[in-house]
Amino acid sequence: MKRLMSRASALLVVNIVTFVLALASNNFSVRAGSQAWEQPPAYKEHVFPPWSHGKNNSAVNKGLSFTVPEVDDMPDFHGDPMKAKLVLYIGGNYYFAVGPLISAFEQEHPTLRGRIFAETLPPGILLAQLKAGGRITVGNMTFTARPDVYAAGKIKVDSLVKAGVLAGSVTSYATNDLTIMIPRNNPASIKSLSDLGRPGVRLSMPNPAWEGVARQIKLSLIKAGGRALEQMVYHIKVLNGQTILTHVHHRQTPLFIMQGLVDAGITWKSEAIFQEQAGHPISYVPIPESLNTTAVYAAAVVKGAAHRRTAGLWLEFLTSPAAQSIFHHYGFKSIGNHSEPVGLRTAPKAAATPIAKVPAGTLGVGDAGFLPPPASAMPSGHLGKMTLLGQHIFVDTQHYAAKYVGNSLNCVNCHLSDGREAYCAPMWAAYVAYPRYQAKAGKVVSLAYRIQECFIYSMNGKAPPATGKTITALLSYCAWLAHNAPTGVILKGRGYKKLPLPALPPSLTRGRKVFLINCMQCHSADGQGKIVNGQHVFPPLWGPHSYNMGAGMHKPAIAAAFIKMNMPFGHGNTLSLQQAWDVAKYVDSHPRPADPRKQMPASAP
Incomplete structure (x- = not known):
């Protein structure tokens, strides 16, 4: 008997490890309608029972298919959906508190005892189920539980109210x-x-x-x-x-x-x-x-909910002393003002304070004499929100400024450390250098103009409006990074560090060797970067998803300077001068989108 138990335990460990490794290397997707989770290639090597993925389920409309091999989904379903008088969709962050909350609510409303059903799946999956009419399939079981209340982070809840998916006021509660x-x-x-x-x-x-x-x-x-x-x-x-x-x-x-x-x-x-x-x-x-x-948790009634009255009672209950004591027990905090219009928010910021002058010989970020303010000094109020938006756009341009981007790059790919890194075109140095005369434009240009150029050439996209929200947010972020920086001078660390010419003319052959040894691990042998969860985690260096021929990085001198100081990633300044020039020539020798200036009106950036 002990041998059988040991063998079973060993098999269980093997299955768990195999499953976790599969999770680490594969994506799943979930869709509403009759489509199921996509089975990753790794699972083809496994043998599952013939009833996996609902093969024995004859339901015509399976709604949202949520079946994951070797994962027990059932703990996310609480109660009896067949006779529910209140159906709750609760983002799974506090699945452990749902039972005590429902019990306390039932004590206040005895007629609802045993008539409440709740789901604690991730908010995105709950939203997909909501859009599928509340219908869901788990294994061979299909049932419908149309929600009365949807609870998640406040930003998500507010957006669904605005979209007409949820109705009425939003209750923030923890x-x-x-x-x-x-x-x-x-x-x-x-x-x-x-x-x-x-x-x-x-x-x-x-x-x-x-x-x-x-x-x-x-x-x-x-x-x-x-x-x-x-x-x-x-x-x-x-x-x-x-x-x-x-x-x-x-x-x-x-x-x-x-x-x-x-x-x-x-x-x-x-x-x-x-x-x-x-x-x-x-x-x-x-x-x-x-x-x-x-995180600020909030909830609202679903538009067209079948049990609006009991849904309203639940929202009232969430801010009651009984509910708040349960939240406190698990480490949540109360909200002083339950109508506070915030969602997932960063911790409260101190007002921006003067930055002390850096003593001689003391360097800032990278190798600079100016030290930009720390994240904790971001301003508050409306300016703080715009500055934070600018930081988001800078770090994740693909998401926050998607309509202006034509490739797979983000601002931070060329301006490392969120635009703070010295000799990596830091934004604090750029902010105090404009307006300035630009020879190629033949006129004095502003920083807004230069940012527009980045979208056109480095992002291979289109220029956001100069007075629009995207440019305003980016300028706010740059201004904050440059807080207390001197003006009218060229700050140490500005732009990319100019390199002397190498001893030998740059070579494609040597450059290819440098690339395969030092760059391929992150950027792949074909230079197209690495993709995880459908997004580039390391950028493509050439091809249709990279910068175009009008970008500064297409100039070998700029590319070599960037590479010498910053690459390989996390090990900057380790390549020799010759290697930096050689690999820059190799990268820039590959095809990429054309310089759009030849097709643009003379007045364009």
């Missing part, structure tokens, strides 16, 4: 902060966000494909260690298998920790507190307020 979840004995000695980037530290992180919190986590990583830390955690370690991306939602992180598969993962603080309360061997490392993100 907040939550991020934390680093670790094993109780902390074998990897995790003390801060920076430790997550150490080689060998295994991580479990929310999957950006499903979890909106992943975007906020990336911002916290960038605040703590720049773009390099974010890339290491979410891209490089994903590629080398040291970061597992959660699949159903980030409640998998404590499971992976207890299975010994990972050393740490970022979750909401309430989840870590719940695991401690449950007696599991899990603890957490707090993230400082200046680097943290606060």
Whole structure:
């Protein structure tokens, strides 16, 4: 009997590890209608029962198909959907609190006892189910549970009200902060966000494909260690298998920790507190307020809800002392003003303060004499919101300025460390250098004009309006980075560091060798970069998705300067002068989109 148990345990471990490895290397997709989850290639090597993926389900309309091999989805369904008088769609961040909340609500409304059904899937999947009329298929079971209430982050809820999916007022009821979840004995000695980037530290992180919190986590990583830390955690370690991306939602992180598969993962603080309360061997490392993100949870009634009265009672209950005591028990915080118009927000910012002069010989970011303000000094109010939007556009141009971008690049690909890095065209140095005369334009130009040029040439797109929101936000961000910088001078660290010519003329043959040894790991042998979850995590260097021939980076001298100081990524200034020039020539020798100036009116940027 013991042998049978040992063999079964071993098989279970093998299955778990195999499944986790498959999660780390594959994407799933979920769709409404009759389509099911896409099965990744890795699963073709496995043998599943013939009833997998609902093959024995004869339902004509399966709605949202949510069947994942070897993953138990059932804990996300609470109650009896067949006789429910209140159906709740609750983003899965506090699945553990749903039972106590419903019990307390039923005590206040005894006629609803046993008549409440709730789902705690990720918000994006719940929205897909909502759009499918509440119909969902799990394995061979299909049922319909049309929601009365939808709860998620406030920004998401507000947007759905604006879109007409939800109706009435929005109720905000609790907040939550991020934390680093670790094993109780902390074998990897995790003390801060920076430790997550150490080689060998295994991580479990929310999957950006499903979890909106992943975007906020990336911002916290960038605040703590720049773009390099974010890339290491979410891209490089994903590629080398040291970061597992959660699949159903980030409640998998404590499971992976207890299975010994990972050393740490970022979750909401309430989840870590719940695991401690449950007696599991899990603890957490707090993230400082200046680097943290606060989630504001909100809910609203679904338009056309069948049980509007009971839905309204639930919304009232969420802000009651009974509900708030349950939230507090799990580490959530109350909201003083429940109509506060905020959503996922960064931690409160201190007002911008004067930056002390840097003593002689003290360098700032990279190798500069000017030190831009820290993230904690971002202004508050309307200016702060516009500045933060500018930072978002700068870091994730593909998402926040998509209609102006014609390739797969973001501003931060050429202006590293969020535009802070010296000799990497830092934005604090650019801001104080304009207006200035531009020889190729034959006129004095503004920084707004130069940013428009970047969209046209480096982004191979089109120029945003000079007075529009995109340019205004980017200028606000640049102005904040340059806070207290002197004007009328060329700041040390501006642009790219001019390189002397190499001893030998640049060579394509030598450049190709340099590329294959030093660049191919991130940018691929074909120069098209690396794609994870449908997005470029390392940019393409040539071809239709890269910068066009009008971009500054197409000039070998600029490309060589950028490469010498910053590449390979995280190991800048390690290539020789000759290698930088050779590989720049090799990169710029490949085809790319044409310079659009030949087709543009003379008045265009």
